[in-house]
Amino acid sequence: MFELHGRTALVTGAGQGVGAGIAELMARQGAAVAVNDIVAERAEEVAARIREAGGSAYALPFDVTDQGAVAPAVRAFERMVAPVDILVNNAGNGGAEGFRPTRFRDSDPADWQRFADINLFGVMNATRAVLDGMCARRHGRVITIASGAGTQGLNIGVSLYGAAKGGAIAFTRHLAVEHAREGITANSIAVGLIDPASSGRQASATVAMAKAIPVGRLGKPEDIGATCVFLASREAEWITGQTWQVNGGAPTT
Numbered sequence: 399m400f401e402l403h404g405r406t407a408l409v410t411g412a413g414q415g416v417g418a419g420i421a422e423l424m425a426r427q428g429a430a431v432a433v434n435d436i437v438a439e440r441a442e443e444v445a446a447r448i449r450e451a452g453g454s455a456y457a458l459p460f461d462v463t464d465q466g467a468v469a470p471a472v473r474a475f476e477r478m479v480a481p482v483d484i485l486v487n488n489a490g491n492g493g494a495e496g497f498r499p500t501r502f503r504d505s506d507p508a509d510w511q512r513f514a515d516i517n518l519f520g521v522m523n524a525t526r527a528v529l530d531g532m533c534a535r536r537h538g539r540v541i542t543i544a545s546g547a548g549t550q551g552l553n554i555g556v557s558l559y560g561a562a563k564g565g566a567i568a569f570t571r572h573l574a575v576e577h578a579r580e581g582i583t584a585n586s587i588a589v590g591l592i593d594p595a596s597s598g599r600q601a602s603a604t605v606a607m608a609k610a611i612p613v614g615r616l617g618k619p620e621d622i623g624a625t626c627v628f629l630a631s632r633e634a635e636w637i638t639g640q641t642w643q644v645n646g647g648a649p650t651t
């Protein structure tokens with residue numbers, strides 16, 4: 399069960415953190431993985447690690463927010479390797495300029511666009527690049543890595559991010575219904591708090607937050623990777639249009 403042999407997956411923003419975990423688990427289940435990242439060295443490093451572990455992986459650097467660049471990069475990969483059966487829209491957060499939590503009232507309007515660019519338009523760009531092929535082959539899996547911030551109100555300065563993630567969730571749900579008869583499923587994962595160490599960030603501030611998570615620990619990239627493997631598998635063909643809360647039991651309303 400949950401085999402991905404013979405499948406090809408594209409994971410965006412997979413050069414570190416959650417995306418790297420998703421790419422690694424998908425490869426372990428047998429998928430050939432296109433490891434995308436805007437930072438080419440990161441993509442190459444993760445792809446090399448997967449190959450060293452016996453998996454099949456290719457670095458595929460591009461910027462998901464660059465509408466003109468995404469489809470040509472995906473086409474070139476598909477010509478060289480194989481058509482993409484599974485897309486994981488993982489690239490997200492604050493983009494290249496990072497993430498400074500700010501209440502909406504204090505936010506700089508010049509900052510609004512970049513959250514939408516990566517967390518919403520990046521999802522659309524990558525999805526559009528693989529969708530025609532999935533429709534033609536009558537098989538596809540689209541998984542959008544969203545956030546609890548996209549499904550609930552939080553008082554931690556993430557309204558811009560949450561708005562874009564909420565948009566990505568809604569987009570993915572519509573996509574699911576538009577293509578349900580073509581063998582394509584589309585689901586979102588509202589991810590909870592992941593151990594920042596997996597992205598090379600300081601973990602100290604989150605120690606107390608980890609204790610408040612009902613299961614008693616922060617999430618790991620593998621927790622999200624395992625969820626993606628299931629959603630990408632043949633066995634999950636009746637699951638579409640859903641938003642799964644994967645967060646160690648944290649409140650979700």
Ligand SMILES: NC(=O)c1ccc[n+]([C@@H]2O[C@H](COP(=O)([O-])OP(=O)(O)OC[C@H]3O[C@@H](n4cnc5c(N)ncnc54)[C@H](O)[C@@H]3O)[C@@H](O)[C@H]2O)c1
Pocket residue numbers: 410411412413414415416417434435436437440460461462463487488489490491493494516520543544545546588589590591592593596597
């Ligand atoms: N880490 C968490 O606690 C958490 C919680 C909820 C949701 N998420 C979501 O999970 C996903 C991954 O989060 P993370 O913390 O592992 O991220 P991260 O910041 O550690 O890694 C993101 C990767 O994406 C790459 N990237 C950035 N902009 C890109 C672009 N325009 N095109 C292609 N690649 C790009 C970066 O170079 C980086 O390697 C994001 O969508 C994030 O919103 C994370």
